[in-house]
Amino acid sequence: MHCSELLVGVRERTPMETLLYYVTSGNDVQVLGSLCMLATLLQTKELDESMLDALGILPQRKQHKKLLLEALVGEGPDEEQLFSLESNSTRDGVGSELNGYLKKLQDKYGVESSCQDVGASPRVHKFQVLDALVSLFGRSNISAETLWKGGWLLRQLLPYSGAEFNSDHLKLLNDSYRNSASGLLEEVRGIWPDLLITVICDEWKKCKRAIEASSPWKDLESILLSSQMPSAEGESSFTAGERMCELVKVFVLLHQLQTFSLGRALADQPPLNPLALASENVRATTAGIDASGPKLGNELRLVDAVPCRIAFERGKERHFCFLPISLGTSGWVVLAEELPLKQHYGVVRVAAPLAGSNPQIDTRHPRWLHLRIRPSTLPFVDPGKSGVYGKAKTKALVDGRWTLAFRDEESCKYALSMIIEEINLQGNEVERRIKPLLDIGSTLHTLNPSSHHPDSLSSYSTPSNSL
Numbered sequence: 001m002h003c004s005e006l007l008v009g010v011r012e013r014t015p016m017e018t019l020l021y022y023v024t025s026g027n028d029v030q031v032l033g034s035l036c037m038l039a040t041l042l043q044t045k046e047l048d049e050s051m052l053d054a055l056g057i058l059p060q061r062k063q064h065k066k067l068l069l070e071a072l073v074g075e076g077p078d079e080e081q082l083f084s085l086e087s088n089s090t091r092d093g094v095g096s097e098l099n100g101y102l103k104k105l106q107d108k109y110g111v112e113s114s115c116q117d118v119g120a121s122p123r124v125h126k127f128q129v130l131d132a133l134v135s136l137f138g139r140s141n142i143s144a145e146t147l148w149k150g151g152w153l154l155r156q157l158l159p160y161s162g163a164e165f166n167s168d169h170l171k172l173l174n175d176s177y178r179n180s181a182s183g184l185l186e187e188v189r190g191i192w193p194d195l196l197i198t199v200i201c202d203e204w205k206k207c208k209r210a211i212e213a214s215s216p217w218k219d220l221e222s223i224l225l226s227s228q229m230p231s232a233e234g235e236s237s238f239t240a241g242e243r244m245c246e247l248v249k250v251f252v253l254l255h256q257l258q259t260f261s262l263g264r265a266l267a268d269q270p271p272l273n274p275l276a277l278a279s280e281n282v283r284a285t286t287a288g289i290d291a292s293g294p295k296l297g298n299e300l301r302l303v304d305a306v307p308c309r310i311a312f313e314r315g316k317e318r319h320f321c322f323l324p325i326s327l328g329t330s331g332w333v334v335l336a337e338e339l340p341l342k343q344h345y346g347v348v349r350v351a352a353p354l355a356g357s358n359p360q361i362d363t364r365h366p367r368w369l370h371l372r373i374r375p376s377t378l379p380f381v382d383p384g385k386s387g388v389y390g391k392a393k394t395k396a397l398v399d400g401r402w403t404l405a406f407r408d409e410e411s412c413k414y415a416l417s418m419i420i421e422e423i424n425l426q427g428n429e430v431e432r433r434i435k436p437l438l439d440i441g442s443t444l445h446t447l448n449p450s451s452h453h454p455d456s457l458s459s460y461s462t463p464s465n466s467l
Contacts, residue, residue, distance in 0.1 A: 016125065020132040023150070028143050031136065035149040038129075039216050042156060126164070130157065134169045137254060138176040144249030148207060151253050152216040158261065165261060177258055180251040181438050185431070187247065191240040191356035191374060193430045194330050195381055197272065199248045200434070202381070204270040207252045212266070237356055237374035237399050245380065258440055271436040275328055276429055283422065284327045291327065294334050294351045302336060302346045306415045308369075308404040310335070321346050322404055324354055324419040326426040329433065333357055333371060333402075333419065352376075352400070354426060359419045366409045369416060373400035 022034040136142065136150045158164065165173075187196055210216070256266055287300045294300060305321035312318070320335040331354030336346035352373045362368035406412040 016128070020128060023132040024135045028141070028146055031142055032146045032149065035146065035153060038153060039149070042153070043215065126157070130154075130164065130169065133157075134165075134172050137257065138172050140179075144246050144253070147250055147253055148210050149216055151207070151211045151257055152213065154257065155211045155260065170261075173254070173258060173261070177251075177254045177440070180247070180254050183247050184251045184434070185438065187244050188427050188431045188434070190244065191237050192244050192378070193427055194353065194355050195241075195378065196244065196248070196430055197329060197433060199245055199381060200252065200270055200272075200437070203245075203248050203252045204256075205268070207249070207256055208266050208268070211253070211256065237372070238378070240356075241378040241381075245378070255437065255440060273433045273436060276432070281325075281327055281425060283323075283418075284325050287323065287325055289325055289327055293327065293330060294325065294332055294348045296348055296351065298348050299339070299342075299345055300334070300336060300348060302338065302344050304418065305336065305346070306406060306411050306418075307338075308335075308406050308411075308415070310402060310404050320349065322406075322415055324415075324422040326354060326422040326429075329426060329430045331355055331422055331426040333373075352402075354419070354422055357419065357423070359416050361412055361416060362403075365405075367406050367412050369404045369406065369412050371402040371404065371419075373402055375399075 019034045019038060022030040026034065133150050133154045137147060184196075187193065252270070255270075259266055283304060286303050289300060300323075302321050302323065305323040307319065308322045309317050309319055319337075321338055323334045323336060325332050325334060332351045333354055334348055335350040337349050338346045352371075353376055356372060356374040358372045360370045362370060404412075404415070406415060
């Protein structure tokens with residue numbers, strides 16, 4: 001984004017007000033550009049600490065240094081001494097310095113502006129920046145990448161605790177977190193629950209590294225010109241996967257912001273319940289499926305399997321036994337070929353993801369069961385299998401369709417009930433594992449009971465009617 005775009009309307013606002021206006025009301029590109037400019041101001045060596053303090057973006061570690069210096073020279077809160085940041089001489093110096101930068105912007109871009117409000121209290125400006133950033137995290141039309149940049153800025157201003165948060169800040173952050181947690185819970189019953197925990201763990205590490213970094217970006221221009229992940233038009237499961245990953249990024253950021261705002265260090269791994277014992281799923285155990293899942297050519301027991309017919313090629317109908325299986329957070333729909341010399345056993349010929357299969361009985365042919373078959377993984381979750389960040393093989397990610405024909409309506413209904421049962425078991429296990437992550441209030445209270453405060457962010461409770 002061009003710098004002049006950021007300064008539109010600056011005649012009516014001070015420069016900082018203009019930047020914060022875009023943070024709270026601009027589109028994604030305007031927000032990202034404003035955050036980049038704030039980060040550049042915060043890190044530039046051309047601005048001294050008094051200037052950063054006047055703008056409200058003096059990093060907390062430097063604020064501590066300033067307070068220590070004030071204590072050493074015996075400066076009190078009501079004193080107007082030489083080193084006071086509230087003194088007229090300092091305000092005049094800061095105003096002159098800022099006017100010099102604005103004059104350069106005016107000469108280069110032809111935009112007139114002033115710093116009429118720069119003499120206001122640095123604490124006022126600090127809260128203006130804080131208000132804008134907290135408001136940003138509640139916006140639903142801003143990309144996760146941009147929100148992460150806002151998270152980095154907030155971390156610089158409040159690296160140890162959120163003592164400067166007021167009750168309104170806490171409420172806004174809590175509301176944003178709860179909305180994000182609700183969206184995450186919906187993904188448990190969505191198309192990609194089998195990859196949800198993998199994405200959470202991956203994004204947790206990335207987000208922690210990003211907001212704790214000493215610098216947000218190495219190449220400012222590449223961030224401003226960056227694009228979103230390529231969308232695969234018409235490929236619904238791929239689009240759903242992109243949305244799921246974006247939602248996880250936002251949720252992880254909000255979780256980590258709440259954690260450090262309450263004075264807690266960020267853990268290296270997200271809080272998750274351990275894996276359940278494989279033996280807990282009766283159907284998987286009976287079939288002889290282990291943690292590696294059904295492998296093509298392997299034998300399995302066909303208890304509960306239902307005979308069916310399917311044509312993968314026109315005019316070439318094949319007979320299989322249909323069996324849906326879930327195991328922990330994974331799940332498959334399996335087509336096995338019955339062994340003629342080994343009763344109740346078959347060989348796995350086809351296996352596809354259980355999640356996202358969206359089973360439906362045909363309204364005109366009640367013996368037919370329609371299934372959607374999505375890809376087994378997403379390119380941006382497993383780049384090694386799909387080219388450079390998924391771009392090379394995006395076109396291959398097309399949802400398949402199966403139509404299984406059963407011998408009678410009852411068999412079709414039984415197959416449908418089995419697949420719904422396994423989908424629910426899979427979702428239940430995913431939800432069980434992420435429960436500590438959703439219950440952030442209880443987790444933090446357990447880690448540090450003394451940190452609980454009436455204004456602290458409340459925990460997210462899993463709805464009682466969830467499956």
